[in-house]
Amino acid sequence: MLEWVTLEENVLRQNLTTDISTGGGAYDVMTIGTYEVPIWARNGWLVSLSDGMADDYDADDLLPAIAGGLTVDGNLYASPFYGESSMVMYRTDLMEAAGLEMPDAPTWDFIREAAAAMTDRDNDINGICARGKAGWGENMAFLTAMSNSFGARWFDED
Numbered sequence: 180m181l182e183w184v185t186l187e188e189n190v191l192r193q194n195l196t197t198d199i200s201t202g203g204g205a206y207d208v209m210t211i212g213t214y215e216v217p218i219w220a221r222n223g224w225l226v227s228l229s230d231g232m233a234d235d236y237d238a239d240d241l242l243p244a245i246a247g248g249l250t251v252d253g254n255l256y257a258s259p260f261y262g263e264s265s266m267v268m269y270r271t272d273l274m275e276a277a278g279l280e281m282p283d284a285p286t287w288d289f290i291r292e293a294a295a296a297m298t299d300r301d302n303d304i305n306g307i308c309a310r311g312k313a314g315w316g317e318n319m320a321f322l323t324a325m326s327n328s329f330g331a332r333w334f335d336e337d
Contacts, residue, residue, distance in 0.1 A: 189314040199224045211257060213248035214315065220251040227254035265324045273297040273304070287328060 184206070186194060192215075198205045199219065211219065219225050232238065238246060238255055242262060249257040267285060274281055277296035282289065294306030310318040323333070 188316045192315065210260070212316070214320075216249050216256050217251050220254070220256045225256045227256055228258060229254045265321070269293070270297075273306075287325065 195206065195209055195211065196215075197203070199209075200222070216225070220227075229238075232255075236258075241259060245259050245262050246255065249255055249259060267281075267290065269281060274293065274297065277293065279293050279296060281293075285293075290307070296306065298304060298306035310321045312318060
């Protein structure tokens with residue numbers, strides 16, 4: 180029997196981390212991300228997929244950056260079901276009304292200026308919407324991507 184469990188992201192992370200770290204065994208298969216894979220693999224909480232993959236599963240078909248995030252010490256520990264990246268989506272009508280044109284490679288300064296120009300409080304239009312709920316996947320991943328674009332790093336890579 181299959182029991183499908185769907186949880187809010189922060190609750191999911193807490194439940195899965197607690198279950199796997201204590202050997203609880205509540206979940207046979209789980210969805211984890213590139214944040215968890217290196218930590219959990221080094222803790223011995225995951226089984227490598229590198230040995231015993233189905234003959235028709237070609238890990239070489241994976242995008243190198245995606246496979247790299249799921250690989251520790253040469254072993255693939257998760258099979259990706261999607262790839263993620265950051266992008267800017269905008270309403271062309273609001274951009275045009277603000278007299279702006281989206282550049283191919285917008286800077287955060289441009290995004291700030293465009294958001295301010297598109298904001299119309301009298302008509303309940305906000306120029307920007309971003310994640311703001313507390314938690315890693317809820318906003319910290321976005322803040323990390325934004326900070327990295329300014330050259331910030333969590334750790335000194337050397």
